[in-house]
Amino acid sequence: MYEGVVQDLIDELGRLPGIGPKSAQRIAFHLLATDPADLARLQDVLGTVREGVRFCEVCGNVSEKQRCRICSDPRRDATVLCVVEEPKDVLAVERTREFRGRYHVLGGALDPLSGVGPDQLRIKELLSRIGTDEVSEVIIATDPNTEGEATATYLVRLLKDFPGLTVTRLASGLPMGGDLEFADELTLGRALSGRRAL
Amino acid sequence: MYEGVVQDLIDELGRLPGIGPKSAQRIAFHLLATDPADLARLQDVLGTVREGVRFCEVCGNVSEKQRCRICSDPRRDATVLCVVEEPKDVLAVERTREFRGRYHVLGGALDPLSGVGPDQLRIKELLSRIGTDEVSEVIIATDPNTEGEATATYLVRLLKDFPGLTVTRLASGLPMGGDLEFADELTLGRALSGRRAL
Incomplete structure (x- = not known):
C-alpha cells in the first residue's frame, strides 16, 4: 500500500498483539513525525530487551538484578x-x-x-x-x-x-461491584459452593 | 511498578497514540517472549525511520525514491x-x-x-x-x-x-450506508444545500 520503510513499519507494528491495521497506520505516522531522540529511546529499550531480560533467580519474576526487589526484601x-x-x-x-x-x-x-x-x-x-x-x-x-x-x-x-x-x-466467587443477575453459571456455582458463615 | 527495562519498555510503548497502560503492558510482555530476530526487524525499521523517511520532491507523499510511484507514472x-x-x-x-x-x-x-x-x-x-x-x-x-x-x-x-x-x-453530504435519522445537523444541512437534480 505504502512504499518501502513506511509499509515495513506498519507491517511490524501490525504484528503486535491488539494492534490492527488502522492502529498500526496511526502509530506509524506518529513515529514518522516523532523527534529522533524519542525514536532512539524506543529503539534502545528494544535492544536491551533483545539482549535478554533478566529473571530473578529465586522467584522467576522479571528483575534488574540477580534477585528481584521482593526476594531481597527482608521484611517480606x-x-x-x-x-x-x-x-x-x-x-x-x-x-x-x-x-x-x-x-x-x-x-x-x-x-x-x-x-x-x-x-x-x-x-x-x-x-x-x-x-x-x-x-x-x-x-x-x-x-x-x-x-x-x-x-x-x-x-x-x-x-x-x-x-x-x-x-x-484463591477464592472463586462473585466479583465485587458486580451484579448477581449477570454472573455466569460457573462463577455463581463457585460462589454458592464456597459460601461462608457470617 | 516493574523493574528496569520492562518498565522502560512499558513507558515507551505507552507514549504511542492509542496505547493505554494495559495495552502497553500486554505488548511489552509479548515482546519479552518474542524471537530476537523479530525484535531486530522492528528495531531496524525504527532505525531507518529515524534516519529520515524520504518524501516525494513533487507531491510531498512518503516515498522510497526522489519521486513517488504516482508522480513517476506517466499514465496518471x-x-x-x-x-x-x-x-x-x-x-x-x-x-x-x-x-x-x-x-x-x-x-x-x-x-x-x-x-x-x-x-x-x-x-x-x-x-x-x-x-x-x-x-x-x-x-x-x-x-x-x-x-x-x-x-x-x-x-x-x-x-x-x-x-x-x-x-x-469534495462533496459533503450523507455517508453511504448511513441513516438519515442519525446524521448530525451539519452533515444533513450540507446534504440539503448540495442536493442534485436527478
Missing part, C-alpha cells in the same frame, strides 16, 4: 509463597497491598495442547524452594480458567507430600 | 491535482480507484492555535506546480472539519488568480 515473609503464572500476576497481587509474603512465578500454566507440560514450568524450582526454605503456606494463585485450574490441581497433588505445609487456593 | 493525468492534508489521505483516495490524476500533500491543515500557518504547509510548492505544469483542475480534498475547511477556503482564495483553472471541493 519468606514462609508464605504465592504461586502465579506470569510476572504481571505478581503486579496484580502486589496492587492489593494485602500480601506480605513472597512469590513464585511458574512462567505459564499447564496446557498440553500447546506443548506446555510440567517441565516447561518452574515447578522443580518451586519444590526445591519449599524443601530448602521453611515454607509454611503455598497460595496457588493461577488463573481461574481451564489451564490455571489444571495447574492448581497438579500442584496440590505434588505439594500434599510435604509434611506441615498448608496449600491454599 | 498530470493536469488534475488532488490536494490532501496527509500521506494517509492519498491512500484513502487511491482506494476508491476513481481518481487517475496526481496528488499534492500539504503536510497538515491550517491551525493557527497550534502554530500551523500557510508557511508550515506545502502551499508555495502547490502554487509553483500549478504555474509550471499545465494543471486544469485542482480538487481540494482536505478533511471536512474546521481546520480542513479553513485550509480549503484559504486555497480557493489563492487559486482564483490562476486563469483557466477549475477549483473543486
Whole structure:
C-alpha cells in the first residue's frame, strides 16, 4: 500500500498483539513525525530487551538484578509463597497491598495442547524452594480458567507430600461491584459452593 | 511498578497514540517472549525511520525514491491535482480507484492555535506546480472539519488568480450506508444545500 520503510513499519507494528491495521497506520505516522531522540529511546529499550531480560533467580519474576526487589526484601515473609503464572500476576497481587509474603512465578500454566507440560514450568524450582526454605503456606494463585485450574490441581497433588505445609487456593466467587443477575453459571456455582458463615 | 527495562519498555510503548497502560503492558510482555530476530526487524525499521523517511520532491507523499510511484507514472493525468492534508489521505483516495490524476500533500491543515500557518504547509510548492505544469483542475480534498475547511477556503482564495483553472471541493453530504435519522445537523444541512437534480 505504502512504499518501502513506511509499509515495513506498519507491517511490524501490525504484528503486535491488539494492534490492527488502522492502529498500526496511526502509530506509524506518529513515529514518522516523532523527534529522533524519542525514536532512539524506543529503539534502545528494544535492544536491551533483545539482549535478554533478566529473571530473578529465586522467584522467576522479571528483575534488574540477580534477585528481584521482593526476594531481597527482608521484611517480606519468606514462609508464605504465592504461586502465579506470569510476572504481571505478581503486579496484580502486589496492587492489593494485602500480601506480605513472597512469590513464585511458574512462567505459564499447564496446557498440553500447546506443548506446555510440567517441565516447561518452574515447578522443580518451586519444590526445591519449599524443601530448602521453611515454607509454611503455598497460595496457588493461577488463573481461574481451564489451564490455571489444571495447574492448581497438579500442584496440590505434588505439594500434599510435604509434611506441615498448608496449600491454599484463591477464592472463586462473585466479583465485587458486580451484579448477581449477570454472573455466569460457573462463577455463581463457585460462589454458592464456597459460601461462608457470617 | 516493574523493574528496569520492562518498565522502560512499558513507558515507551505507552507514549504511542492509542496505547493505554494495559495495552502497553500486554505488548511489552509479548515482546519479552518474542524471537530476537523479530525484535531486530522492528528495531531496524525504527532505525531507518529515524534516519529520515524520504518524501516525494513533487507531491510531498512518503516515498522510497526522489519521486513517488504516482508522480513517476506517466499514465496518471498530470493536469488534475488532488490536494490532501496527509500521506494517509492519498491512500484513502487511491482506494476508491476513481481518481487517475496526481496528488499534492500539504503536510497538515491550517491551525493557527497550534502554530500551523500557510508557511508550515506545502502551499508555495502547490502554487509553483500549478504555474509550471499545465494543471486544469485542482480538487481540494482536505478533511471536512474546521481546520480542513479553513485550509480549503484559504486555497480557493489563492487559486482564483490562476486563469483557466477549475477549483473543486469534495462533496459533503450523507455517508453511504448511513441513516438519515442519525446524521448530525451539519452533515444533513450540507446534504440539503448540495442536493442534485436527478
